[in-house]
Amino acid sequence: xxxxxxxxWGFIILSVTALLVGWFAPAPIGAKANSIAMExxxxxxxxxxxxGWATVDMSGNVAKLMGEAPSETTKIAAIEAAKNAKCDxxxxxxxxxxDAGALTVENxxxxxxxxxxxxxxxxxxxxxxNGYVANENQLTRLRADAEALFADFEFNVxxxxxxxxxxxxxxxxxxxxxxxxxxxxxFNISDMGSFVFGEAENTDIRASINELLQGLPDEFKxxxxxxxxxxxxxxxxxxKSENVCQDLFNxxxxxxxxxxxxxxxxIDGVASEYLLKNMAKAAKQCSTFHVTVGGHTDTDGAADxxxxxxxxxxxxxxxYLVAHGVDAAxxxxxxxxxxLPIASNDTSQGMAKNRRIEFKVTRSK
Numbered sequence: 001x002x003x004x005x006x007x008x009w010g011f012i013i014l015s016v017t018a019l020l021v022g023w024f025a026p027a028p029i030g031a032k033a034n035s036i037a038m039e040x041x042x043x044x045x046x047x048x049x050x051x052g053w054a055t056v057d058m059s060g061n062v063a064k065l066m067g068e069a070p071s072e073t074t075k076i077a078a079i080e081a082a083k084n085a086k087c088d089x090x091x092x093x094x095x096x097x098x099d100a101g102a103l104t105v106e107n108x109x110x111x112x113x114x115x116x117x118x119x120x121x122x123x124x125x126x127x128x129x130n131g132y133v134a135n136e137n138q139l140t141r142l143r144a145d146a147e148a149l150f151a152d153f154e155f156n157v158x159x160x161x162x163x164x165x166x167x168x169x170x171x172x173x174x175x176x177x178x179x180x181x182x183x184x185x186x187f188n189i190s191d192m193g194s195f196v197f198g199e200a201e202n203t204d205i206r207a208s209i210n211e212l213l214q215g216l217p218d219e220f221k222x223x224x225x226x227x228x229x230x231x232x233x234x235x236x237x238x239x240k241s242e243n244v245c246q247d248l249f250n251x252x253x254x255x256x257x258x259x260x261x262x263x264x265x266x267i268d269g270v271a272s273e274y275l276l277k278n279m280a281k282a283a284k285q286c287s288t289f290h291v292t293v294g295g296h297t298d299t300d301g302a303a304d305x306x307x308x309x310x311x312x313x314x315x316x317x318x319x320y321l322v323a324h325g326v327d328a329a330x331x332x333x334x335x336x337x338x339x340l341p342i343a344s345n346d347t348s349q350g351m352a353k354n355r356r357i358e359f360k361v362t363r364s365k
Contacts, residue, residue: 035058035059035060035061036058038058038063038085038096039057041085041086042056042063042082042096042098043055043056044085045082045084045085046065046081046082049077049078049081051074051077051078051081053069053070054066054067054078054082055067056082058096061096061097062096062097062098062099063082063096063097063098063099064099064101064102065078065079065082065099065100065102066102066103067102067103067104068103068105068106069103069105069106070106070108071105071106071108072105075100075103075105078103079098079100079103082098082100083098109159109160109161110160110161111161111162112132112160112161113162114190114191114241114243115132115160115163115164115168115190116130116132116188116189116190116191116243117129117132117133117157117171117172117175117187117189118130118131118186118187118188118189119176119179119186119187120185120186121150121179121180121182121184121185121186121198122184123183123184124152125150125151125152126150126151126152126154127146127149127150127152127153127179128153128154129142129154129155129156129157129176130156130157131156131157131158132157132158132159132162132163133157133158133159133160133163133168133169133172134159134160134161134163134168134169135159136159137169138168138169138172139157139158139159141169142157142169142172142173142176143157145173145176145177146176149177149180150180164191164192164220166192166217166219166220167217170216170217171189171194171216171217174212174213174215174216174222175187175189175194175222177212178196178208178209178212178224179196179198181200181205181208181209182198182199182200182209182226183198183199183201184198184199185197185198185199185226186198188243188244188247189244190241190242190244191241192219192220192241193220193221193222193239193241193244193245194213194220194222194223194244195223195224195225195241195244195245195247195248196209196213196222196224196225196226197224197225197226197227197248197251198226198227199226199227199228199229200226200227200228201228202228203228203231205226205228206224206226206234209226210224210226210236210237213237221237221239221241222237223235223236223237223239223244223248224236224237225248225251225252233278235248235252235278235281235282235285237285239285239286242289242361242362242363245282245285245286245289245361246360246361248282248285249282249286249291249359249361252275252278252279252282253279253359256271256275257272257355257357258272258275258276258317258356258357259271260313260316263301263309265309265312265313265315265316266316267316267317267320273320276317276320276321276324277324279321279359280320280321280325280326283321283326283330283331284325284326286361289330289361289362289363290330290331290361290362290363291321291326291330291331291332291359291360291361292331292332292333292334292359292360292362293314293317293318293321293331293332293333293334293357293358293359294314294334294335294357294358294359294360295309295310295311295314295317295333295334295335295336295357296310296336296337296338296340296341296342296354296355296356296357296358297309297338297354297355298341298345298351298352298354298355299338299341299351299354303337303338306338307335307336307337307338308335309335309337310335310336310337310338311333311334311335312335313335313357314333314334314335315333317333317357318332318333338354342354342356
């Protein structure tokens with residue numbers, strides 16, 4: 001064989017060998033180098049962005065993220081940082097894709113302010129509970145209590161931080177037990193105070209519920225207004241919660257109106273005075289808070305006149321409360337005239353709704 005023939009056969013053998021290597025050899029060294037470099041780049045981008053809780057594992061051009069994010073927002077931001085990472089040493093500056101399927105979000109227990117628990121007992125005996133407890137143990141025990149006390153209940157209680165520094169479960173169970181004695185009613189616990197109201201069969205049941213409230217820790221202030229048919233209502237306890245105080249005023253007033261003589265600020269009628277006497281008792285129970293008495297009118301008459309009239313009527317209510325033992329420093333009377341309607345002034349019914357006195361409880365200044 002001539003030299004040229006030998007060279008030809010040698011060339012053919014080398015070509016076939018190279019072809020076989022191309023078929024069966026592992027991924028090109030350049031692609032592997034890119035993958036390694038990209039992994040470092042993505043991890044650096046995560047660390048620099050404050051997402052050090054996340055790690056990356058490159059598989060080919062896929063960057064798999066792993067870790068537990070402190071929030072959903074942080075998780076999304078980390079994914080974006082990984083997507084935007086660019087590798088200067090790679091043959092292409094941005095050739096990777098991100099797989100965030102292994103990223104999870106930490107189950108952070110929220111802090112609740114104010115810390116509340118509320119239950120409503122309907123006439124049919126069903127109960128709806130809403131609010132918060134401190135831990136899983138309290139949640140389980142309170143659910144068991146509700147199941148034992150009520151045949152039909154809806155349990156919307158969650159775990160949250162921020163519970164007052166006392167036995168919150170004891171407070172919750174005590175109120176639930178008291179509610180079970182009523183024909184209907186509700187309780188509202190807010191931080192270190194509560195308000196229970198509803199209807200009882202007799203005064204013995206009312207007394208039993210008040211004894212339960214009295215048995216709570218001294219720093220907790222439970223209050224009640226429990227009605228017994230044919231018996232004068234009694235408001236029990238001293239309130240230490242702004243929200244509970246507001247609930248007390250709302251419950252006492254209900255749909256009742258404080259009536260005045262036509263176009264005057266003279267309080268009119270026995271029913272109005274009876275309501276205001278109860279409001280005075282409530283204000284004294286909420287003595288650590290400030291009560292704003294708001295006077296409102298309809299649009300009958302000039303706006304300036306209505307402004308003056310509303311101020312005079314609010315002032316008359318304040319004077320009545322003060323005369324019945326409420327500290328004048330804890331009450332402010334404000335007239336709003338016709339500026340804050342709650343109904344249309346185009347009908348007599350709407351105008352009647354707009355002529356009103358409102359009570360708003362706030363923290364003392």
